[in-house]
Each structure stands twice: as structure tokens, then as C-alpha cells.
Amino acid sequence: MLTGVPVLVVDGPEAAVAAEVLREQGAVPVGWGDVATRIGLVRIPAGTAAQAAEEALAWAHRNGIPVDDRRGTGRATSAGEVVLVGGGPGDPELITVAGARAVEAADVILTDHLGPVDLADRAAERGAEVIDVAKIPYSRQVAQERINELMVDRARAGKSVVRLKGGDPFIFGRGFEEIEACAAAGVPVRVIPGVTSMTAGPAAAGVSLTHRGLNHDLTLVSGHVPPESPKSLVDWDAAARMTGTLVLIMAMKNAGAIAAALIAKGKDAATPAVVVENASTAAQRVTPATLATLGEVIERDGLRAPAVIVIGDAAGRVAQLG
Numbered sequence: 001m002l003t004g005v006p007v008l009v010v011d012g013p014e015a016a017v018a019a020e021v022l023r024e025q026g027a028v029p030v031g032w033g034d035v036a037t038r039i040g041l042v043r044i045p046a047g048t049a050a051q052a053a054e055e056a057l058a059w060a061h062r063n064g065i066p067v068d069d070r071r072g073t074g075r076a077t078s079a080g081e082v083v084l085v086g087g088g089p090g091d092p093e094l095i096t097v098a099g100a101r102a103v104e105a106a107d108v109i110l111t112d113h114l115g116p117v118d119l120a121d122r123a124a125e126r127g128a129e130v131i132d133v134a135k136i137p138y139s140r141q142v143a144q145e146r147i148n149e150l151m152v153d154r155a156r157a158g159k160s161v162v163r164l165k166g167g168d169p170f171i172f173g174r175g176f177e178e179i180e181a182c183a184a185a186g187v188p189v190r191v192i193p194g195v196t197s198m199t200a201g202p203a204a205a206g207v208s209l210t211h212r213g214l215n216h217d218l219t220l221v222s223g224h225v226p227p228e229s230p231k232s233l234v235d236w237d238a239a240a241r242m243t244g245t246l247v248l249i250m251a252m253k254n255a256g257a258i259a260a261a262l263i264a265k266g267k268d269a270a271t272p273a274v275v276v277e278n279a280s281t282a283a284q285r286v287t288p289a290t291l292a293t294l295g296e297v298i299e300r301d302g303l304r305a306p307a308v309i310v311i312g313d314a315a316g317r318v319a320q321l322g
């Protein structure tokens with residue numbers, strides 16, 4: 001919220017537009033002549049010359065004032081836009097450089113419970129509007145339609161909106177639906193890809209999904225729906241026949257049933273498996289099992305979502321890291 005906040009707008013070709021947008025948001029744009037005022041934010045508009053921007057950055061840094069650097073966005077945001085940002089698996093260092101910049105520059109952030117939630121907290125501290133739209137499995141749910149509505153409304157109000165998502169927006173992330181909602185509303189939308197937990201989770205745990213001489217295929221399956229459900233879109237017979245690595249996400253509740261189905265369809269019960277919980281965060285836990293024991297190990301050790309489950313010979317090798 002910028003209401004009443006004095007914002008130093010750095011001189012440049014887009015300074016007047018930036019000041020107008022800030023005024024619409026309730027802020028009080030000021031120039032260098034007014035820096036005696038207690039400045040709450042420094043805005044560097046798109047197109048600001050490098051020297052002016054560097055001087056402003058240094059001044060803000062000396063005075064401990066947050067900076068909203070809009071260079072690289074290509075234009076001042078007199079019209080809003082939505083940026084779908086893949087936030088990576090959770091460690092705030094694992095978002096891309098482009099993703100971090102977009103979050104830093106956003107007026108509004110719609111965030112989930114997965115991914116780099118710390119970055120959204122920091123954005124809230126500098127005055128961004130942060131809306132928690134977490135869809136916690138089997139728990140609190142914000143309808144997708146409501147999320148689409150919030151994104152479109154804020155963008156139409158001229159805001160720069162970041163839809164911050166865990167992992168990559170297009171891996172079981174409903175990213176395409178959000179793009180379609182923006183397109184239908186005539187709101188410009190961009191995508192910044194993210195590091196998916198499918199690969200980053202195992203990697204952070206020292207599990208390689210492919211190994212020379214072990215496997216030539218890698219399959220990602222959502223375990224949200226159990227194999228016997230008429231709603232399942234997975235060919236479990238084919239999954240059981242594959243000789244390579246099988247990665248399950250959203251599968252903690254149904255892991256036992258999935259393992260039993262794979263065994264019933266011919267997969268060796270001794271096939272190695274490994275569960276990587278809360279990958280890349282301080283709470284990361286790595287638990288080995290086999291296909292036969294997967295369900296009971298999850299139960300016995302109280303393993304919980306979010307977790308990535310890797311099944312296959314590659315899961316039998318967990319490197320000792322750090």
C-alpha cells in the first residue's frame with residue numbers, strides 16, 4: 001500500500017507518467033528538491049539513464065530506503081500487466097534473476113504456500129499488496145476463478161501484478177488457465193519460467209533422475225487422484241512397464257495405493273524409492289524406501305506434503321552432499 005507514502009521519482013523520460021501512476025495509487029511523488037521529506041520509496045522509472053539510476057540507488061542504499069527499479073520492464077506501467085513467475089521449489093535463492101526482479105518491481109503479488117514465500121513477505125514490507133491465494137491440498141482452497149478475477153482487476157487498475165507460483169507455472173500449476181483468463185480480459189501477460197520441484201527436489205537431495213547406463217526415460221505423474229479413480233487420466237499399466245525413473249508429485253495421500261497398483265501391474269516390489277519432503281528448505285527430509293514399503297514408510301515416519309517421490313533404480317543412489 002503506497003497511500004500517503006512520499007516516493008522519490010528519479011528523473012528520466014518516463015518520470016512524469018510514473019509520478020501520475022503513483023499519485024493514482026495514493027502515493028506522494030516527489031523530486032530531488034524535496035528529499036528533506038522522509039522518503040518511503042525510491043522509484044526508478046523505465047528508461048532512466050544509467051548514471052541517474054546508479055546515483056539514486058547509492059543514495060537509497062546509504063539512507064536505507066527501498067527501491068522500486070522499473071528499468072528493464074520496458075515501459076512505465078500506466079497500463080497494468082500480469083507476470084506469471086515460477087518461484088522455484090522454496091529456497092528464495094532458487095527463483096530466476098528475472099523472477100526476483102519482477103517480484104521486486106510488482107505493485108501486487110498473488111502468492112501460494114509453495115515456492116519462495118519469504119520474497120512475498122519482503123515485498124509486503126516495502127509496501128506491495130500481497131494476497132495469499134494458497135490452495136492447500138484437502139484444506140483451505142481459493143477458487144481459481146477468484147484468483148483470475150483478482151489478477152485481472154488489479155491489472156485493469158493499472159497495477160503491475162505478479163502471480164508468484166511454486167516451481168514452474170506450467171507443471172501442474174494451472175498457469176495456462178491464468179494466461180487464458182488474462183487474454184480473455186485483454187490484460188497483457190508474460191511468463192517467467194521457474195525451477196520445477198520435479199527436478200530441483202531430487203537434485204537438492206542428491207538424487208539424480210537419470211544415470212548413464214541406468215535409464216533412458218523419465219516420467220512425471222501427478223498422484224492427486226488414486227489409480228482406481230475413474231477421474232485418473234494416467235495409464236498406470238504403461239507407467240508400470242516403463243523401466244526408467246518415475247517421479248510422483250502431489251502423491252503423499254495416495255502413494256501406498258499407487259505403489260500397490262504398480263506392483264500389481266508387474267513392477268518389481270524391490271524397486272528403490274525415495275521421498276524428498278520440503279526440498280530446498282531448512283525442513284528438507286530425505287527418506288529411502290522401496291516400492292513395497294513406500295506406503296508404510298510414509299505412514300511410519302509421518303512424511304507430509306509437499307514432497308517429491310522418485311521411483312526407479314536411480315532412486316537407489318542418494319549422494320551425500322555438503
Ligand SMILES: C[S@@+](CC[C@H](N)C(=O)[O-])C[C@H]1O[C@@H](n2cnc3c(N)ncnc32)[C@H](O)[C@@H]1O
Nearest residue numbers: 167168171173196197249250278279306307308
Ligand atoms: C500443485 S503442484 C505444483 C508443482 C509446481 N508447479 C512445480 O513445478 O514444482 C504441488 C506439488 O509439487 C511438489 N512440491 C512443490 N514444492 C516442493 C518442495 N519444496 N519439496 C517437495 N515437493 C514439492 C509437491 O509434490 C507438491 O504437492
